[in-house]
Amino acid sequence: MHSTYFTAGPSQLYPSYQKHLVDAMDKQLGSVNHRSETFRAIYRHTDEQLRILLDIPSTHGIFFAASATEIWERILLNCVAEHSFHLTNGAFSKKFYDIALALNKNAIDFQVEDGKGFDLQQIHIPKETELICTTQNETSTGVMIPDQDLKLIKKTHPNTMLCCDLVSIAPYSKIDYTLMDSSFFSVQKAFGMPPGLGVWIANEQCLNKALQLQASGKNIGGHHTLASYWTNYRKFETPCTPNVMAIYILGKIAEDMNHLGVDTIRAEIDAKASMIYHFAEQAKNFTPFVQLPEHRSQTVAVLQTKIPSADIINTLKTKQVCVSSGYGIHKANQIRIANFPATNLSDMGHLLEILTDIDHA
Ligand SMILES: Cc1ncc(COP(=O)(O)O)c(C=O)c1O
Secondary structure, three states: OOOEEEOOOOOOOOOOHHHHHHHHHHOOHHHOOOOOHHHHHHHHHHHHHHHHHHOOOOOEEEEEEOOHHHHHHHHHHHHOOOEEEEEEOOHHHHHHHHHHHHOOOEEEEEEOOOOOOOOHHHOOOOOOOOEEEEEOEEOOOOEEOOHHHHHHHHHHOOOOEEEEEOOOOOOOOOOOOOOOOEEEEEOOOOOOOOOOOEEEEEEHHHHHHHHHHHHOOOOOOOOOOHHHHHHHHOOOOOOOOOOHHHHHHHHHHHHHHHHHOHHHHHHHHHHHHHHHHHHHHHOOOEEEOOOOHHHEOOOEEEEEEOOOHHHHHHHHHHOOEEEEEOOHHHOOOEEEEEOOOOOOHHHHHHHHHHHHHHHHO
16 A cells, blocks of 8 residues: 655655656657757746746746755855855755855854744845855754745845745745745655756856856856856756656646646645644644744644654554654654645645544553
């Protein structure tokens, strides 16, 4: 019997994934040349469907990498000569900052405790900052930055480039892409695909910055520079041999999501998130880790638990349901429940029934 994966990623595959995989095999896409018209049509379709789904303006290109981790490094190499500023509130935003340090950038982090969100009044971003790095949904702690806070950061720093990690929130996020110079996600979260494809969205300002850094002799990387991405993108090609099958399936899943309507998808995520937090607020052994409701993630709910998380996870497994443990130091006393589009209200109801039984045992 199949399990249902509420894990933080890789997670449950999108219901139409298997059909698109079979179609891709029937079309022999694994053997298709990436300089062929067949591939260019696939890239064009995926680009078009993602633009519709996320409302991405024509000033931004859409590029493919191996992972979000790769994109962290590419953004810092291509958009920062010296000064990056990072909002860190958990393991993933911290890794973004650590990569900046590893690349010898003069990186500054504004750090808050795990489980806390950011109070914009407290943040001072130095004027020499070239890039502000944010993570809208911190997958390790379940803290979300509200869309309006990201908007306010850009409004108050119009001349500084802003980038946002949307790995575990796209396409739920309603950020205004005209204000976001660069953003990115990986497909193994809310797009319900196996891992191995990162999607990087960047505007012409990022490209200009990369060209300027390159002209001044800065190292912007030996491959996958924004310059090489854009040159190829103009022909719907990629700098190197890409994951053609994944790019094809991503376009098809984005098309399915567009048929359903992104607002419907977001409303279902909101409804399932309310079910999780309502359960945790009533339970004896579970509480939401993030105190302020406006900072609570809608897509990865983190619950503090009095019962060892390993026991909960094992009991759930016997019922073919999988959730993630807490991250890092929170491993033993938290669980993380992914609330992505691949699971529906009835799946979530089933998970919460089992958790209620565990709570009452
Ligand atoms: C918020 C966030 N950023 C970045 C990453 C790294 O993504 P990838 O493993 O696709 O490189 C993750 C992975 O879980 C994540 O949750």
